[in-house]
Amino acid sequence: MASIKPSVPKGTRDFSPAEMAKRNFIFDTIKSVFRKYGYQQIETPAMENLSTLNGKYGDEGDKLMFKILNSGDYLSKVKPEKLTAADSNGLVAYISEKALRYDLTVPFARYVVQHQNDITFPFKRFQVQPVWRADRPQKGRYREFYQCDADVVGSDSLLNEAEFVQIYDEALSKLGLKVFTIKINNRKILSGIAEVINKSDSIIDLTVAIDKLDKIGLDGVTAELITKGFTEDDIEKLKPVILLQGSNIEKLASLREALATSATGLKGCDEIETVLNFINAAPLQKATLELDITLARGLNYYTGAIFEVKTNEVQMGSIGGGGRYDDLTGMFGLKNLAGAGISFGADRIYDVMEELNLFPTEAVQSTKALICCFDKDAEAYAWPLLQQLRAQDIKAELYPAGAKIKKQMDYANNKQIAYTILIGSEEIESGQLAFKNMITGEQQKLTAGEIIKALKQA
Amino acid sequence: MASIKPSVPKGTRDFSPAEMAKRNFIFDTIKSVFRKYGYQQIETPAMENLSTLNGKYGDEGDKLMFKILNSGDYLSKVKPEKLTAADSNGLVAYISEKALRYDLTVPFARYVVQHQNDITFPFKRFQVQPVWRADRPQKGRYREFYQCDADVVGSDSLLNEAEFVQIYDEALSKLGLKVFTIKINNRKILSGIAEVINKSDSIIDLTVAIDKLDKIGLDGVTAELITKGFTEDDIEKLKPVILLQGSNIEKLASLREALATSATGLKGCDEIETVLNFINAAPLQKATLELDITLARGLNYYTGAIFEVKTNEVQMGSIGGGGRYDDLTGMFGLKNLAGAGISFGADRIYDVMEELNLFPTEAVQSTKALICCFDKDAEAYAWPLLQQLRAQDIKAELYPAGAKIKKQMDYANNKQIAYTILIGSEEIESGQLAFKNMITGEQQKLTAGEIIKALKQA
Numbered sequence: 042m043a044s045i046k047p048s049v050p051k052g053t054r055d056f057s058p059a060e061m062a063k064r065n066f067i068f069d070t071i072k073s074v075f076r077k078y079g080y081q082q083i084e085t086p087a088m089e090n091l092s093t094l095n096g097k098y099g100d101e102g103d104k105l106m107f108k109i110l111n112s113g114d115y116l117s118k119v120k121p122e123k124l125t126a127a128d129s130n131g132l133v134a135y136i137s138e139k140a141l142r143y144d145l146t147v148p149f150a151r152y153v154v155q156h157q158n159d160i161t162f163p164f165k166r167f168q169v170q171p172v173w174r175a176d177r178p179q180k181g182r183y184r185e186f187y188q189c190d191a192d193v194v195g196s197d198s199l200l201n202e203a204e205f206v207q208i209y210d211e212a213l214s215k216l217g218l219k220v221f222t223i224k225i226n227n228r229k230i231l232s233g234i235a236e237v238i239n240k241s242d243s244i245i246d247l248t249v250a251i252d253k254l255d256k257i258g259l260d261g262v263t264a265e266l267i268t269k270g271f272t273e274d275d276i277e278k279l280k281p282v283i284l285l286q287g288s289n290i291e292k293l294a295s296l297r298e299a300l301a302t303s304a305t306g307l308k309g310c311d312e313i314e315t316v317l318n319f320i321n322a323a324p325l326q327k328a329t330l331e332l333d334i335t336l337a338r339g340l341n342y343y344t345g346a347i348f349e350v351k352t353n354e355v356q357m358g359s360i361g362g363g364g365r366y367d368d369l370t371g372m373f374g375l376k377n378l379a380g381a382g383i384s385f386g387a388d389r390i391y392d393v394m395e396e397l398n399l400f401p402t403e404a405v406q407s408t409k410a411l412i413c414c415f416d417k418d419a420e421a422y423a424w425p426l427l428q429q430l431r432a433q434d435i436k437a438e439l440y441p442a443g444a445k446i447k448k449q450m451d452y453a454n455n456k457q458i459a460y461t462i463l464i465g466s467e468e469i470e471s472g473q474l475a476f477k478n479m480i481t482g483e484q485q486k487l488t489a490g491e492i493i494k495a496l497k498q499a
Numbered sequence: 500m501a502s503i504k505p506s507v508p509k510g511t512r513d514f515s516p517a518e519m520a521k522r523n524f525i526f527d528t529i530k531s532v533f534r535k536y537g538y539q540q541i542e543t544p545a546m547e548n549l550s551t552l553n554g555k556y557g558d559e560g561d562k563l564m565f566k567i568l569n570s571g572d573y574l575s576k577v578k579p580e581k582l583t584a585a586d587s588n589g590l591v592a593y594i595s596e597k598a599l600r601y602d603l604t605v606p607f608a609r610y611v612v613q614h615q616n617d618i619t620f621p622f623k624r625f626q627v628q629p630v631w632r633a634d635r636p637q638k639g640r641y642r643e644f645y646q647c648d649a650d651v652v653g654s655d656s657l658l659n660e661a662e663f664v665q666i667y668d669e670a671l672s673k674l675g676l677k678v679f680t681i682k683i684n685n686r687k688i689l690s691g692i693a694e695v696i697n698k699s700d701s702i703i704d705l706t707v708a709i710d711k712l713d714k715i716g717l718d719g720v721t722a723e724l725i726t727k728g729f730t731e732d733d734i735e736k737l738k739p740v741i742l743l744q745g746s747n748i749e750k751l752a753s754l755r756e757a758l759a760t761s762a763t764g765l766k767g768c769d770e771i772e773t774v775l776n777f778i779n780a781a782p783l784q785k786a787t788l789e790l791d792i793t794l795a796r797g798l799n800y801y802t803g804a805i806f807e808v809k810t811n812e813v814q815m816g817s818i819g820g821g822g823r824y825d826d827l828t829g830m831f832g833l834k835n836l837a838g839a840g841i842s843f844g845a846d847r848i849y850d851v852m853e854e855l856n857l858f859p860t861e862a863v864q865s866t867k868a869l870i871c872c873f874d875k876d877a878e879a880y881a882w883p884l885l886q887q888l889r890a891q892d893i894k895a896e897l898y899p900a901g902a903k904i905k906k907q908m909d910y911a912n913n914k915q916i917a918y919t920i921l922i923g924s925e926e927i928e929s930g931q932l933a934f935k936n937m938i939t940g941e942q943q944k945l946t947a948g949e950i951i952k953a954l955k956q957a
Contacts (some may be wrong), residue, residue: 048613049547055543061541079865081516081761086508099669110591110595132574163910276714371804373505428781441654
């Protein structure tokens with residue numbers, strides 16, 4: 042047998058017990074918050090028909106989808122000339138009719154259309170599943186990664202937007218983040234800005250440029266806008282908007298002035314104000330909510346609110362984002378179904394928490410108590426004690442007899458087991474078992490009953 | 500836009516919120532028991548290299564694997580003659596180097612070998628992930644389904660077998676199953692049986708035949724064995740073993756007599772006895788443990804204990820199975836790593852629980868309280884109440900203003916929400932809100948404070 046060490050495909054990962062414990066802590070926390078706000082979980086298949094996915098992510102997306110080779114004699118119906126052409130792109134349609142999920146949004150849209158008669162609207166769903174992209178792997182970018190999305194469809198109420206702000210706040214606060222900002226913008230404000238300088242047609246160029254304000258500064262933005270055909274005069278008019286200062290209320294007031302001639306822009310201001318009012322009446326835990334009109338994410342897609350979440354404790358891209366869209370399901374022929382959604386960037390949140398050392402000890406601890414035995418007699422003696430511990434719902438293990446105590450202790454340490462119970466002939470005779478706190482190193486002689494009591498309280 | 504209703508690929512499924520709630524109940528219960536016994540979760544990628552998977556599942560398995568088409572210009576390195584041959588099987592190796600996980604066992608073996616230096620043995624891991632097989636879909640057989648496995652590697656202690664019996668018992672009892680049997684056998688007993696009639700070479704024929712005793716009776720088994728070259732004399736000697744009666748202890752005693760000349764057979768009896776002794780010292784909750792020497796599952800693979808779980812409440816195939824193996828990782832060049840494992844058949848357990856109506860109400864309930872509003876004023880009035888409910892960790896929703904009360908009530912009913920709170924101008928004025936139990940239909944007028952108190956206790 043070859044002994045070449047096996048490996049995972051490029052860009053994919055195994056998750057060890059320690060990593061899974063931390064990942065579960067993140068996902069369980071976020072899911073519990075989703076549920077608290079009335080969002081319900083669904084799952085969709087890993088594979089979707091190519092007819093469902095094709096054309097939904099642009100050319101780049103079509104290329105980066107992992108396609109599944111048809112099963113059986115997949116070449117049997119391919120005409121010879123198709124084969125000899127050796128045209129990879131051209132042949133795909135003949136030998137593959139399925140691909141791996143590329144995101145959770147298109148499958149969700151497909152789900153809503155397919156099950157529209159069984160769904161109660163507004164439909165508040167969350168979904169936590171892996172997606173696959175044949176991107177070039179690099180630090181922090183994987184070919185398989187989990188997305189973690191919540192969406193509501195069939196409601197245009199701004200209550201939903203306010204609740205998304207609360208969900209971000211509650212989930213990330215629960216995870217232990219202390220200083221983070223939920224940025225909010227509104228597509229209608231961006232449209233209004235373009236409108237008041239008569240550049241509605243150039244809204245993409247405009248927002249792409251001002252989105253870079255952080256990175257390239259006002260001069261950079263100006264230079265970029267000039268190359269895109271904006272005049273000095275346009276830019277002069279834009280300046281007060283781009284360089285908006287003050288509290289959210291002050292920014293809104295300035296915006297209302299600047300957008301006075303745009304009904305759309307004012308509508309955007311109204312929407313933001315409604316969300317701010319909801320949040321003012323229910324103070325956030327740790328998050329700061331900040332109106333940021335440079336925020337543009339996925340502009341083609343969003344029609345109302347736009348969200349992005351940034352931690353201020355470590356250097357890191359956005360850890361969440363989302364917004365409102367008017368037409369999620371139009372691509373599958375179901376029109377006019379409004380919705381809004383957010384997503385959490387689980388991998389980045391993981392890295393942030395790791396860097397800030399935020400994972401609670403209990404979240405990463407597995408077994409609470411390990412019984413270590415000197416020999417077979419001790420194992421037999423320990424077996425009923427093990428049952429008593431588990432009857433109290435204490436996570437407990439008995440190390441099978443036959444290993445040196447050193448090895449058993451290493452096992453406890455490597456598995457981050459909090460307590461060990463040592464049993465040898467002396468302990469059996471006296472009924473006083475050696476009970477050790479593996480974190481403090483403290484060791485006591487206690488009866489089985491006392492140990493159970495101590496572990497129940499620990 | 501075409502309005503062809505989109506669908507999922509053949510043999511795959513969407514899971515609705517109601518189905519997910521039930522599936523989560525099953526998986527969460529089983530996972531909690533795995534953890535209680537010291538098993539830790541890992542995850543492996545959906546895709547594995549074909550070099551990892553090929554040849555591990557026989558020719559049939561190789562055929563039923565879903566292969567991933569290489570990304571980019573996947574034909575660029577294929578020689579023209581390979582293409583013109585139009586040989587589907589022959590071409591695969593050139594255009595695909597990855598496939599979807601076919602089970603959890605081979606990826607686990609790959610994981611253990613790849614990470615052997617980071618793993619603390621005995622390594623007790625569980626894994627709950629989907630697998631994919633290009634089988635012809637039929638009732639109860641899907642192309643994507645979850646497997647739910649626990650394995651321990653690096654320990655040959657029979658304590659592990661005893662604990663697997665307990666895990667089955669505890670998990671299925673917790674799920675509400677009342678009458679089920681954990682069948683146990685041992686490969687060494689089967690080897691011993693073949694040995695005492697001098698048919699060690701025909702052990703597969705022998706076990707395949709007696710495995711059918713349930714279905715085809717003794718005459719059928721006899722007929723099949725004759726066609727496989729067994730003599731009347733052989734069969735006469737087999738009869739007492741095949742038709743073993745009585746308690747487990749009585750069966751063991753008979754077996755020891757019948758296998759007196761086979762060291763291997765007696766070793767098997769010892770192993771079974773050790774497991775039975777562990778279990779006798781720690782009575783099971785609902786399960787019956789039954790020694791069944793007709794049980795043979797995956798004989799080529801198992802070297803010691805063999806398990807199978809059957810419910811006795813409804814007609815259904817096995818809902819779990821497993822056993823001990825000596826050489827999980829040999830296929831990847833790591834020899835002599837003993838292990839044992841079990842798996843739960845989640846889809847079948849789901850069907851059993853559905854048929855017996857075992858899903859607890861709390862498991863399928865989502866939101867606990869829905870606040871229904873007659874108008875925008877009521878919505879504004881309700882917003883602080885909603886915050887108070889959630890501050891108490893009560894899952895609560897506020898139906899956005901603008902919908903008829905009938906629609907809001909339908910929403911509550913469809914989502915199985917237990918309580919509704921109705922707010923209109925009258926309620927705002929009096930401070931007495933209409934609080935309705937959606938299950939009993941009972942309705943009271945209560946203050947916000949009283950409602951919070953009632954919901955906390957409900």
